[in-house]
Amino acid sequence: MCLGIPVKIMKISDSLAVVEIGGVKRQASLALVEDVRVGDYVILHAGFAIQKVDEDDARESLRLLEEIGICDI
Amino acid sequence: MRYIDEFCDPGLAKRLVESINRLSDKEIVLMEVCGTHTMAIFKHGIKKLLAPSIRLVSGPGCPVCVTAAQDIDVARWISRQKDVIFTTFGDMIRVPGGASSLERQKGQEGADIRVVYSILDALDIARNNPTKRVVFFGIGFETTAPSIASGIQLASKQGLDNFFVYSCHKLIPPAMKALLESGEVKIDGFICPGHVSTIIGAKPYEFIAEQYHIPCVITGFEPLDILQAILMLVKARESGQVGVEIQYTRAVKHEGNVVAQRILAEVFEPIDAVWRGIGVIPDSGLKIRQEYSRFDALLQFEMPEMSDKSDLSNLSDCICGLILRGIAIPTDCPLFKTVCNTENPVGACMVSLEGTCAAYYKYSP
Ligand code: SF4
Numbered sequence: 001m002c003l004g005i006p007v008k009i010m011k012i013s014d015s016l017a018v019v020e021i022g023g024v025k026r027q028a029s030l031a032l033v034e035d036v037r038v039g040d041y042v043i044l045h046a047g048f049a050i051q052k053v054d055e056d057d058a059r060e061s062l063r064l065l066e067e068i069g070i071c072d073i
Numbered sequence: 074m075r076y077i078d079e080f081c082d083p084g085l086a087k088r089l090v091e092s093i094n095r096l097s098d099k100e101i102v103l104m105e106v107c108g109t110h111t112m113a114i115f116k117h118g119i120k121k122l123l124a125p126s127i128r129l130v131s132g133p134g135c136p137v138c139v140t141a142a143q144d145i146d147v148a149r150w151i152s153r154q155k156d157v158i159f160t161t162f163g164d165m166i167r168v169p170g171g172a173s174s175l176e177r178q179k180g181q182e183g184a185d186i187r188v189v190y191s192i193l194d195a196l197d198i199a200r201n202n203p204t205k206r207v208v209f210f211g212i213g214f215e216t217t218a219p220s221i222a223s224g225i226q227l228a229s230k231q232g233l234d235n236f237f238v239y240s241c242h243k244l245i246p247p248a249m250k251a252l253l254e255s256g257e258v259k260i261d262g263f264i265c266p267g268h269v270s271t272i273i274g275a276k277p278y279e280f281i282a283e284q285y286h287i288p289c290v291i292t293g294f295e296p297l298d299i300l301q302a303i304l305m306l307v308k309a310r311e312s313g314q315v316g317v318e319i320q321y322t323r324a325v326k327h328e329g330n331v332v333a334q335r336i337l338a339e340v341f342e343p344i345d346a347v348w349r350g351i352g353v354i355p356d357s358g359l360k361i362r363q364e365y366s367r368f369d370a371l372l373q374f375e376m377p378e379m380s381d382k383s384d385l386s387n388l389s390d391c392i393c394g395l396i397l398r399g400i401a402i403p404t405d406c407p408l409f410k411t412v413c414n415t416e417n418p419v420g421a422c423m424v425s426l427e428g429t430c431a432a433y434y435k436y437s438p
Contacts, residue, residue: 003109003427004216004268004324006076029193031223032333041076043271043324046162046213047191048220050333051271051324053076058323065085065297068092068304 004045006053009038019044076323080295086122089300094124096307102128102259103306104399106249107266108135108427109294115436117296127303130258131432133248133351133397134266136213137164137425141347144241145170148210151239151374152184158202160195161210163188167424192224192238199228199236208370211240211359216268218242218359219333222340225361225368239370240361243346245269246277247357253285258399262306263289264299267321272337274329275317282316293321340365349421350394391420396429403433410434 007019007028015030019042029048036042042049105111111131114120120129133139145168152159152175159175166175166188175186185205189195192209199207211221221238228236245266252258265278270291278289288309292302302320309315319325339362346358361369390408395401403409403422413419415434422428 004271006324027193029191029220029223031227032219032330032336034332041074043268045268046217046220047193048223050216050219050268051326051330054323055074058074058076058079061301061320061322062079065089065301068089068301 004043004050006041007044009036009040009042009049012036012038017042017049019049077295080293080297082297086296086300089297089304090122093127093300093304093307096304096311097124097126099310100126100128101261101307101310102130103262103264103303104130104132104252104258104260105264105292105299106132106134106245107264107269108138108425108429108432109268110134110264110266110292110299111429111432112427113294113296113299115432117299118436119296119299123303127307129264130260130399130402131396131429132252132399133348134214134245134269135422135425135427135429136217136243137162137168138393138397138421138428139243139248139348139351140165140168140212140241140421141349142169142171143347145174147376148239149175149184150376151208151370152186154206154374156205158185158187158198158205158207159210160187160189160198160207162190162212164425165210165212167418168421169419169424192221193227196224196228196231196233196236199233200231203235206235206237206373208237208239211238211242213242214245214266214269215272215337216266218341219272219330219337222336225340225365226336228368229365234367236368237370237373238361238368240341240359241346242341242359243348244343244357244359246273246280247354248348248351249278249281251351251354251357252398253281253287255398260287260399261310263287264302264306265289265291265317267291267293267298267325270319270321270325270329272330272333274325275319275327276329278317286315288315289317291317291319291321291325293324348397350397391422393420393422393430396422403430404437406430 422430
């Protein structure tokens with residue numbers, strides 16, 4: 001039930017967005033997030049965007065993951 | 074970037090597993106609090122990859138599983154009242170109460186019970202049915218509760234006077250505290266829920282590191298996320314540097330989602346709550362505040378005294394309660410696979426998609 005999935009924002013009007021999940025379009029409320037734009041990814045849960053997904057942090061995580069593997073071996 | 078496939082890379086996963094297994098010589102018990110983690114761990118076969126010294130135990134983090142039987146009975150009672158449309162998330166509908174489930178209610182007494190994906194759908198139903206009283210069953214942890222709060226604020230703004238919420242929300246940190254206080258289960262590290270933490274941030278777990286000296290890692294849901302969190306916990310145990318770390322940085326900020334926290338606090342206040350199989354945990358539930366009390370289903374309906382206020386879920390041989398507390402596993406239950414399965418669930422842990430019994434049933438041989 002706490003399932004949240006990263007979805008891309010396709011359109012915004014007021015505090016409602018159209019998002020895309022695996023090719024299917026859906027509405028999502030933006031009432032709980034600030035500063036999101038078309039093209040951003042958000043975590044969608046029960047019809048609400050609950051957080052913007054941070055691309056820089058994602059890249060940094062992947063870089064660290066690569067490092068863990070290499071340094072420890 | 075799509076934020077899923079990148080965190081499933083099998084090559085990186087293999088290296089992570091090797092790093093973890095090389096470091097783990099002592100037994101270490103890690104609890105994944107969240108049901109979505111339980112599911113992901115089974116789905117990706119993570120337990121099988123890890124050295125036997127690393128034990129993963131499931132905790133109470135499935136909102137459907139921990140909803141007390143008497144709360145389901147109240148929901149069933151509300152759904153039977155005149156001119157009521159009762160709306161609920163899908164998982165809740167099959168969970169057994171003391172006597173029956175919402176699903177059976179729907180079949181038998183003609184109650185109008187509708188499954189919705191979001192509280193926004195329930196608001197639409199209220200708008201389209203002005204002569205009915207539309208009640209939404211508020212289930213969920215901190216992840217879900219802000220959206221319910223936002224829905225209530227929207228109803229207030231739009232002057233919807235036929236919409237009500239029966240709030241049975243639960244809060245995760247008080248439950249973790251209750252588990253630790255019970256002393257029933259030995260825990261060396263917590264895999265903390267990613268999306269609960271998206272809302273609440275890292276701070277609410279700090280007491281666990283400070284008072285109980287148990288490391289916490291806030292974790293995402295893809296295989297690399299979970300493996301990295303396990304590695305971080307193993308390392309924290311090794312080094313003795315115990316704190317709250319965020320692995321799931323792409324979706325969790327240290328301070329959490331401040332907007333959602335504000336909306337949550339405007340609408341709800343903490344209250345003691347009964348957890349299925351666990352009992353009353355202080356300040357672990359959410360009650361609708363005075364300012365929004367006209368949306369509180371508990372005040373709208375004159376509820377009769379329910380016959381038994383105790384947690385009825387212990388009536389059968391179902392051991393969900395022990396499983397939710399991390400002291401038993403589904404295969405300890407005499408009903409597991411014999412009587413109880415995902416088609417015919419006896420207890421809540423088998424009903425919910427994120428229930429531990431359902432995860433064992435679906436993914437173990
Ligand atoms: S297997 Fe079924 S009866 Fe046994 S604990 Fe799990 S849900 Fe309850």
